[in-house]
Amino acid sequence: MINPKAIIAARVAKELSDGDLVNLGIGLPTLVANYIPETMNVFLQSENGLIGLGPTPTDAQIDKNLTNAGAQYVTLKDGGMFFDSATSFGIIRGGHVDVTVLGALEVDQEGSLASWIIPGKLVPGMGGAMDLVVGAKKVIVATTHTNKGKPKIKKRCELPLTAYQEVDMIVTEMAVIEVRSDGLHLMERHPDVSIETIIEQTDAALIIGDVKIMEV
Amino acid sequence: MINPKAIIAARVAKELSDGDLVNLGIGLPTLVANYIPETMNVFLQSENGLIGLGPTPTDAQIDKNLTNAGAQYVTLKDGGMFFDSATSFGIIRGGHVDVTVLGALEVDQEGSLASWIIPGKLVPGMGGAMDLVVGAKKVIVATTHTNKGKPKIKKRCELPLTAYQEVDMIVTEMAVIEVRSDGLHLMERHPDVSIETIIEQTDAALIIGDVKIMEV
Amino acid sequence: MDKFIDKSTFLAALHDGQSIMVGGFMAVGTPEMFIDWIVESNVKDLTIICNDAGFEHRGVGKLIANNQVKKLIASHIGLNPDAGKKMSQGALTIELVPQGTLAEQIRAHGAGLGGILTPTGIKTIVEENKQKIIVNDQAYLLEVALGADLALIEARTSDAYGNLVYDKTARNFNPIMATAAKHVFAYVHHVVKQLDPEIVVTPHIFIDGIVQKEANHD
Amino acid sequence: MDKFIDKSTFLAALHDGQSIMVGGFMAVGTPEMFIDWIVESNVKDLTIICNDAGFEHRGVGKLIANNQVKKLIASHIGLNPDAGKKMSQGALTIELVPQGTLAEQIRAHGAGLGGILTPTGIKTIVEENKQKIIVNDQAYLLEVALGADLALIEARTSDAYGNLVYDKTARNFNPIMATAAKHVFAYVHHVVKQLDPEIVVTPHIFIDGIVQKEANHD
Numbered sequence: 048m049i050n051p052k053a054i055i056a057a058r059v060a061k062e063l064s065d066g067d068l069v070n071l072g073i074g075l076p077t078l079v080a081n082y083i084p085e086t087m088n089v090f091l092q093s094e095n096g097l098i099g100l101g102p103t104p105t106d107a108q109i110d111k112n113l114t115n116a117g118a119q120y121v122t123l124k125d126g127g128m129f130f131d132s133a134t135s136f137g138i139i140r141g142g143h144v145d146v147t148v149l150g151a152l153e154v155d156q157e158g159s160l161a162s163w164i165i166p167g168k169l170v171p172g173m174g175g176a177m178d179l180v181v182g183a184k185k186v187i188v189a190t191t192h193t194n195k196g197k198p199k200i201k202k203r204c205e206l207p208l209t210a211y212q213e214v215d216m217i218v219t220e221m222a223v224i225e226v227r228s229d230g231l232h233l234m235e236r237h238p239d240v241s242i243e244t245i246i247e248q249t250d251a252a253l254i255i256g257d258v259k260i261m262e263v
Numbered sequence: 264m265i266n267p268k269a270i271i272a273a274r275v276a277k278e279l280s281d282g283d284l285v286n287l288g289i290g291l292p293t294l295v296a297n298y299i300p301e302t303m304n305v306f307l308q309s310e311n312g313l314i315g316l317g318p319t320p321t322d323a324q325i326d327k328n329l330t331n332a333g334a335q336y337v338t339l340k341d342g343g344m345f346f347d348s349a350t351s352f353g354i355i356r357g358g359h360v361d362v363t364v365l366g367a368l369e370v371d372q373e374g375s376l377a378s379w380i381i382p383g384k385l386v387p388g389m390g391g392a393m394d395l396v397v398g399a400k401k402v403i404v405a406t407t408h409t410n411k412g413k414p415k416i417k418k419r420c421e422l423p424l425t426a427y428q429e430v431d432m433i434v435t436e437m438a439v440i441e442v443r444s445d446g447l448h449l450m451e452r453h454p455d456v457s458i459e460t461i462i463e464q465t466d467a468a469l470i471i472g473d474v475k476i477m478e479v
Numbered sequence: 480m481d482k483f484i485d486k487s488t489f490l491a492a493l494h495d496g497q498s499i500m501v502g503g504f505m506a507v508g509t510p511e512m513f514i515d516w517i518v519e520s521n522v523k524d525l526t527i528i529c530n531d532a533g534f535e536h537r538g539v540g541k542l543i544a545n546n547q548v549k550k551l552i553a554s555h556i557g558l559n560p561d562a563g564k565k566m567s568q569g570a571l572t573i574e575l576v577p578q579g580t581l582a583e584q585i586r587a588h589g590a591g592l593g594g595i596l597t598p599t600g601i602k603t604i605v606e607e608n609k610q611k612i613i614v615n616d617q618a619y620l621l622e623v624a625l626g627a628d629l630a631l632i633e634a635r636t637s638d639a640y641g642n643l644v645y646d647k648t649a650r651n652f653n654p655i656m657a658t659a660a661k662h663v664f665a666y667v668h669h670v671v672k673q674l675d676p677e678i679v680v681t682p683h684i685f686i687d688g689i690v691q692k693e694a695n696h697d
Numbered sequence: 698m699d700k701f702i703d704k705s706t707f708l709a710a711l712h713d714g715q716s717i718m719v720g721g722f723m724a725v726g727t728p729e730m731f732i733d734w735i736v737e738s739n740v741k742d743l744t745i746i747c748n749d750a751g752f753e754h755r756g757v758g759k760l761i762a763n764n765q766v767k768k769l770i771a772s773h774i775g776l777n778p779d780a781g782k783k784m785s786q787g788a789l790t791i792e793l794v795p796q797g798t799l800a801e802q803i804r805a806h807g808a809g810l811g812g813i814l815t816p817t818g819i820k821t822i823v824e825e826n827k828q829k830i831i832v833n834d835q836a837y838l839l840e841v842a843l844g845a846d847l848a849l850i851e852a853r854t855s856d857a858y859g860n861l862v863y864d865k866t867a868r869n870f871n872p873i874m875a876t877a878a879k880h881v882f883a884y885v886h887h888v889v890k891q892l893d894p895e896i897v898v899t900p901h902i903f904i905d906g907i908v909q910k911e912a913n914h915d
Binding site for chain 2: 504505506507508530531553554555556557558563566573575577578579580581582583585586597598599600601602603604605645646647648649650651652653654655680
């Protein structure tokens with residue numbers, strides 16, 4: 048498993064459909080854009096005020112007033128447009144975003160997510176994450192399965208929450224997990240990783256049915 | 264007193280100042296625009312979505328998509344612009360309108376106004392009037408002093424209210440009245456109308472101090 | 480991803496008992512062709528949400544005249560005596576809402592808010608049966624979000640994606656209604672390949688179907 | 698009606714203890730010249746309302762670095778370690794607000810609303826000390842309107858009246874902040890005689906003073 052992030056990003060991309068409006072969080076989720084088939088019309092939203100995020104600009108194309116929510120330079124695709132922050136979060140909170148993909152410090156078996164603060168240690172703030180997780184139709188957490196061996200998928204989040212019971216799916220380099228009302232269903236495993244290993248690296252209880260092999 | 268409406272409109276116009284944003288209601292208040300000095304920059308707002316209302320168009324200038332809130336054709340002045348209804352009432356409710364001028368069925372000595380319904384008889388609806396009266400910095404009621412001899416300026420409105428205690432000034436063809444916390448102050452009278460006549464035609468109590476003569 | 484639809488697709492989206500938001504202010508900015516198609520469809524028991532009742536032969540007034548409307552939510556009905564008459568006869572329920580409140584209720588639904596606190600209507604009959612909330616010593620009415628099954632809007636120009644811009648005061652309620660319904664159809668006067676990304680008023684993601692003026696609809 | 702002001706007029710509007718909204722998203726769309734002038738003025742005990750803390754040497758971060766900020770209301774401070782450090786030391790109070798809530802609170806103030814009901818933050822620490830209101834069986838937080846003494850915004854172009862349009866993602870919080878403060882100053886890159894009335898984002902009535910880039914300010 049040479050590049051866990053690439054595995055995760057590629058697998059998340061398969062969840063997107065033609066015509067979807069998608070918000071990709073800072074960091075790992077941003078990589079998902081690289082795996083969307085060119086034939087598919089997926090519209091990327093950035094909460095700082097645009098729909099139609101295009102590829103990273105060349106040095107010559109850089110416009111200092113055209114950035115994503117992570118302050119990286121971006122481009123705008125045909126059909127894209129700009130709007131203010133109230134409109135942007137109207138789109139987000141109003142249920143008009145089909146899929147939001149974001150990272151996690153912890154995610155739990157009820158679908159609650161912690162991603163914005165480690166009290167006393169790291170206080171970046173929630174930015175737009177709370178609105179995105181509450182507002183988007185489908186919430187996908189894209190994260191490494193553990194933090195250097197420490198499980199991130201927990202029975203119950205211990206850190207302050209980003210949102211309560213809003214996560215729909217968890218994609219890691221080892222597994223694809225669906226959050227349902229009865230708990231976490233292990234849907235897919237990486238071909239090189241056994242179900243036992245996944246259970247071992249997961250604090251939360253997993254419901255094991257017909258586990259497919261992840262396409263990697 | 265040949266034209267009461269002209270007297271009222273001309274007097275209301277004197278309340279406007281350079282740079283004011285002003286909303287003129289349907290009917291009599293619309294006439295106020297004719298008495299604003301050309302040298303004065305007053306910006307007229309129309310709640311259907313524009314600032315910069317200009318004079319009535321000639322037949323050749325008529326654009327069916329350029330109307331005021333009374334569905335009359337209008338023009339747009341230099342510096343004017345268009346916006347949607349939420350923005351329009353954000354401007355109104357948010358206290359960004361300096362003066363709103365509107366008519367009345369009844370107005371009372373506490374500054375409450377009734378202007379939108381006679382139950383069982385006339386139910387046009389409140390339109391934007393409730394927001395305008397609550398939101399504007401200064402509310403001027405422009406009305407004939409009586410309805411065919413029946414006082415419109417009452418001790419207390421009997422009809423359902425447009426707003427409670429929001430009116431600042433009442434301008435009629437007979438008098439200029441200010442609404443203060445202690446009641447209605449008669450500030451000016453028409454040169455041809457005695458204070459006694461005004462008192463007689465007014466149901467509300469009037470506080471009489473130094474009454475000036477209206478410029479007509 | 481072709482959003483350009485024909486009349487049959489529009490008609491298939493109509494059902495008895497639907498709630499329909501219709502853009503326009505005294506019929507300025509109302510998609511008249513959609514109204515005519517609803518009249519033709521003869522669907523019944525509609526709840527119409529519109530700034531006003533239009534005129535008897537223009538705007539949503541045509542739906543009232545054709546007895547297709549069970550309930551009208553509007554700020555003003557003064558220019559359509561037929562609406563007042565049907566209300567008096569008990570044939571039409573009319574809920575009158577301050578115009579600014581109506582705009583915010585629609586915007587709130589589109590923006591995922593449960594409602595807003597407005598000072599408008601305090602100590603009037605508008606406050607009946609509503610929750611009053613004090614913020615910083617001022618009283619506000621809680622006005623809840625208002626959505627609909629369908630929104631029918633009119634715009635000046637669409638690009639190939641369905642981004643929209645409007646024409647002068649025909650803008651009015653159209654952009655907010657475009658955010659607040661399960662399905663949104665736009666009647667547009669012109670179609671261009673591309674719009675300047677700085678001037679788009681309604682992003683294409685809000686629009687489900689577009690009908691272009693003077694396209695062949697039969 | 699000349700809205701074009703100079704540096705001295707700007708400086709005269711600054712006072713210790715003011716609340717100031719500053720447009721920009723990670724300093725994109727932040728009027729840096731205004732920030733530099735505030736640093737120069739050395740006013741103290743400011744409450745700054747901004748999407749984020751900027752960077753240590755860019756955006757509102759410069760005011761934090763210069764110890765002029767008593768309280769920061771923002772959604773994110775991750776790119777300015779100095780802000781986090783000052784917070785830990787107790788030298789700076791930071792109130793973290795979800796970004797969409799911050800945007801709506803500011804818009805609400807500008808639009809005369811007492812507040813809005815949002816589902817964001819329910820069952821998180823954001824709900825502490827806030828009123829919860831149920832609408833149609835869903836829980837919402839009541840988030841109250843947020844205004845300021847001053848708003849400092851950046852725009853691409855102004856016309857002679859002070860109507861504004863913005864540049865790409867430098868728009869962000871600028872248009873809503875322009876509605877929500879007692880005095881609003883805009884830093885603009887270009888001035889033209891006239892703007893198309895259909896594309897104006899901020900109507901001139903919101904703007905009290907404009908400073909043009911590269912005008913002589915001393």
